[in-house]
Amino acid sequence: MTTGDWKTIFVTGGAGYIGSHCIVELLESGYNVVAIDNFTNSVIEEDGKSAALKRVEKITGKKVTFHNCDLLDKERLEEVFSKQKIDCVIHFAAIKAVGESMQIPLHYYRNNMIGAINLLEVMKAAGCFQLVFSSSCVVYGEPKSLPITEDHPTGNITNVYGRTKYFIEEMLNDITAAEKNWNIISLRYFNPVGAHPSGLIGEDPTKKYTNLMPYISQVAMGFKPELSIFGGDYPTKDGTGIRDYIHVVDLATGHVAALSALYRKHLRLRVYNLGTGKGVSVLELVRTFEKVTGASVPYVIKNRREGDISAMYADTRLAEEELGWKAKLTVEQMCRDFWRWQSTNPHGYRSSVKNGNSEK
Ligand code: UD1
Numbered sequence: 001m002t003t004g005d006w007k008t009i010f011v012t013g014g015a016g017y018i019g020s021h022c023i024v025e026l027l028e029s030g031y032n033v034v035a036i037d038n039f040t041n042s043v044i045e046e047d048g049k050s051a052a053l054k055r056v057e058k059i060t061g062k063k064v065t066f067h068n069c070d071l072l073d074k075e076r077l078e079e080v081f082s083k084q085k086i087d088c089v090i091h092f093a094a095i096k097a098v099g100e101s102m103q104i105p106l107h108y109y110r111n112n113m114i115g116a117i118n119l120l121e122v123m124k125a126a127g128c129f130q131l132v133f134s135s136s137c138v139v140y141g142e143p144k145s146l147p148i149t150e151d152h153p154t155g156n157i158t159n160v161y162g163r164t165k166y167f168i169e170e171m172l173n174d175i176t177a178a179e180k181n182w183n184i185i186s187l188r189y190f191n192p193v194g195a196h197p198s199g200l201i202g203e204d205p206t207k208k209y210t211n212l213m214p215y216i217s218q219v220a221m222g223f224k225p226e227l228s229i230f231g232g233d234y235p236t237k238d239g240t241g242i243r244d245y246i247h248v249v250d251l252a253t254g255h256v257a258a259l260s261a262l263y264r265k266h267l268r269l270r271v272y273n274l275g276t277g278k279g280v281s282v283l284e285l286v287r288t289f290e291k292v293t294g295a296s297v298p299y300v301i302k303n304r305r306e307g308d309i310s311a312m313y314a315d316t317r318l319a320e321e322e323l324g325w326k327a328k329l330t331v332e333q334m335c336r337d338f339w340r341w342q343s344t345n346p347h348g349y350r351s352s353v354k355n356g357n358s359e360k
Pocket of ligand 1 (some may be wrong): 098136137138161162190191192210211212213215227228229230231240241242243282305307308
């Protein structure tokens with residue numbers, strides 16, 4: 001990969017799970033990073049700095065410039081953005097709890113949609129038209145065929161969070177059609193799991209998670225008595241749901257590859273799946289987790305979860321051909337790295353902070 005003469009990348013949501021892992025890879029590839037976050041879901045240490053970003057600096061031995069900035073505060077965003085020349089933006093900041101998004105939809109639309117609009121307007125005013133957008137396989141809705149290629153129809157999504165990703169992609173479509181300066185890649189993530197192999201950063205397990213791997217490791221830690229497996233009667237190899245789990249470090253290197261692609265060629269708007277292309281069932285993930293960690297994960301098979309689909313996995317050829325990127329890390333590594341992070345930080349970033357402000 002090459003940074004070309006691009007130096008500075010502006011990262012929104014930099015203190016989050018995917019944002020922090022991505023910043024590690026950006027710094028290690030030679031970029032400077034300016035990160036913003038509103039820190040509402042972050043742990044702030046006594047010196048006023050984000051625990052996650054401090055650990056990113058520890059891993060890389062490099063500095064991250066970071067600002068407490070909410071995308072809804074456009075004046076503040078303009079001020080922060082105009083402090084330096086930005087070569088490209090990676091936009092992660094969003095709220096993403098599927099269940100919550102159905103209860104407070106307006107809050108989700110305001111935060112995710114207006115946040116994205118403010119960002120695009122500030123970028124345009126500053127003459128920065130390069131963007132990598134953090135999208136999701138959720139935009140495909142119920143798959144009509146597997147593995148899913150990027151030209152699979154989108155829309156028909158069953159939750160508000162997913163619709164915000166879909167609407168932003170539609171908006172990107174419209175602006176890139178109308179204004180030729182824009183050069184954008186939208187990355188559709190499959191199921192990001194795992195943690196940095198250092199064990200210093202990861203998905204904060206003290207939050208109320210409903211995703212599978214954080215839940216498995218909460219059970220393995222003894223914080224929860226058992227895992228409920230939602231559905232044992234799907235038309236899959238063992239009756240449980242199938243997903244394409246991707247190690248968060250692979251996901252992060254996918255962003256570095258996307259930056260190189262945007263630098264090399266004016267693409268207007270291109271969309272890529274970031275997954276491994278391999279479907280793994282819930283039971284397979286549980287068994288692999290038990291095997292590599294030696295921990296036990298008791299489970300019970302329950303009814304299907306509303307809105308869940310039977311199977312989803314990516315066709316990854318386009319990213320391989322055009323970005324020169326392919327996921328390398330195995331399900332074993334995903335489990336081992338997640339467990340290292342979880343077992344050494346049982347209370348997430350609050351494990352090392354006396355007065356963590358993280359609301360749970
Ligand atoms: C969820 C989100 C999706 C988001 C993705 C990010 C929903 C409906 N969708 O996808 O929008 O992009 O996370 O990773 O929440 N499972 C159990 N027991 C559990 C938890 C999960 O059996 O306690 C099963 C699910 O039924 C599913 C699989 O594990 O088959 C993965 O679930 P999860 O981690 O929640 O991810 P998704 O539902 O695929």
